[in-house]
Amino acid sequence: MRTSIATRANLQLIEDNYRRWRQNPESVDSGWAAFFEGFELGETPERDGAVAKPVEVRESSLQSRVDGLVYAYRTLGHTIARLDPLLDKRRENPLLTLRELGFSEKDLDLRVSSKFFFGNRQMTLREMIAALENIYAGSIGSEFMHIQNTRVRNWVLHRLESRPAKVEIPRAAQIALLRALLEAESFEVFLHAHYVGQKRFSLQGAESLMVILDTILHKCPGAGIEEICMGMTHRGRLNVLANFLKKSLDVIFTEFTENYIPDLVAGDGDVKYHLGYRTVRKLGSGGQIEIRLSANPSHLEAVDPVVEGTARARQRIRDLFMATRLLRGRGSLRKPSTCRNCPVTAPAAPCT
Template sequence: MNDNFLNSANAPYVAELFYKYSQDPNSVDSSWGSFFNSLNENDLSVLGDFRGPEWKKRPSNIIDEISFDKAIIPVPNIKVDSFRTSTLDSIRTLRLIRAYHINGHLTANLDPLNLSKKEYHPELDYKSYGLTDNDLDKEIFIDGSFGLESAPLNEIIKILIETYSSSIGVEFLYIQSPDQKQWIQERIEEVRNKTIFTHEGKKAIYNRLVESELFEQYLNKKFLGTKRYGIEGGESMIPGIEQIVKQACLAKVENIFIGTAHRGRLTLLSTVLGMPYKSILSKFQGYQNDPNEVMGSGD
């Protein structure tokens, strides 16, 4: 028999039971009162989340309308202790997920040469929440996180690492707007924070990087010692900005204003904005092909 009794049908029941307990401790059975009383502040916070966010509470009155046995009818002969164990497993796992939302970027793989030793962050260790190695294969209810109602703990940890601690770190909970935070979270979790490029897409990015590098090398040799604000080390900016421009065009954006540093601006002008090489090189030779720049371009 499946020991994971907490699911999308039962979670609202537990949430409402906890809500009633928080309003009046005597309104629930003493065994549940003891259970809720044993939880710490973080556990209670996560348990409260089962009822949904403040702006979209689940419209449910399970306790008042149906009995306990009917609320958990998908699993017959349920033992209350097992149900509580499943609830605790979910609470602990949701706390782990929340910790990755906050601090997952601290363990992101941003050092491909492994020059620095990674620090241990206990808040990202599942054992810090009372979970053990024996729980790794256990199916745990996670209330729709990552589009999953439930999943084995080891799979949940794998998803968390791929999404928040891989080669791209994400730090977004400091943002004040709930809509903006939700927008970012949905987009990184939907694809596990990894863009899947087509073969042609990879070739296009490679060609753009090569084009940028060759242009920089040419300027360095042809105009040695001339102040040109090279892009060395920032080449990935070029395909990134190009993609932003393309997506803006698809979204029917009519005007784009780019405020950029001097560094890499010549490569940006030539590769992304399509400024002819002839126009760029003529300026190195002192020619002015724009009447508006007779008094200087401002650079």
């Protein structure tokens, strides 16, 4: 019997007591006696007059191992994800080897399924492992099984396992994403070389943020989004201002110079990392998105409710503007009235 390190130390004690109990049940403590009686009862092949079938036992054991395989990849798959494109082969985790999971090479062509994976679809063990590696150990690692909220955890699981096996990205989009990465990296390298000793909160190591923001931006028109209200940390803020909100580089670099004294009582310091910005980005598709980056308060976490309040205010302003524009289009504009049950100021009308 294979044992873990935790149980191996007590194995000799269990075997000694078991041997004594087999010789004389009264020679051991009543707790040990009850334990060994239950153990042997579980090993008894006959249950209520019926004889357990060895085939069913083997199938039950196989199913348990298959379900354990799925759980293991969901829990530990991120530890062998291909996160470094320069590595020749995938990293290894001894807990995800066939032997550790209870299989061998000859089992790879067995037809298996799990009610916990792909809707109990039949496939070979080899295909199941390949699918699990593609989902949980590809170029993106997903660590989420620690989430205590079952509804949230299952939502993440469903999103991961319902992704297409391979996403085809047009070459033009690939070039645009590469450009976003290179611009982000070049910006940080320039600041590091020209402003030595200056306080900086670099984006280096997290340049993929620019790809994420750029992708979200270009998906906005299709989702009916016209405006983005956002807040963020100090780290990477200048890069986002320069390459996402397209703030003038002249202004950003001026804020690094020693003679830049903003009109503030407290002086300059790291004020450039607190500044907000507003811009309108025009997209290649012809649409445009207004972007508002909220200024950072001294306590950075306080920016969260600021962004939520800004977004809510902008929603109300836009709703009111649209209502006014529609009324003008009809050729009449009545005096508006405010109803406490209505989300925005609306034209005078009976309220239901």
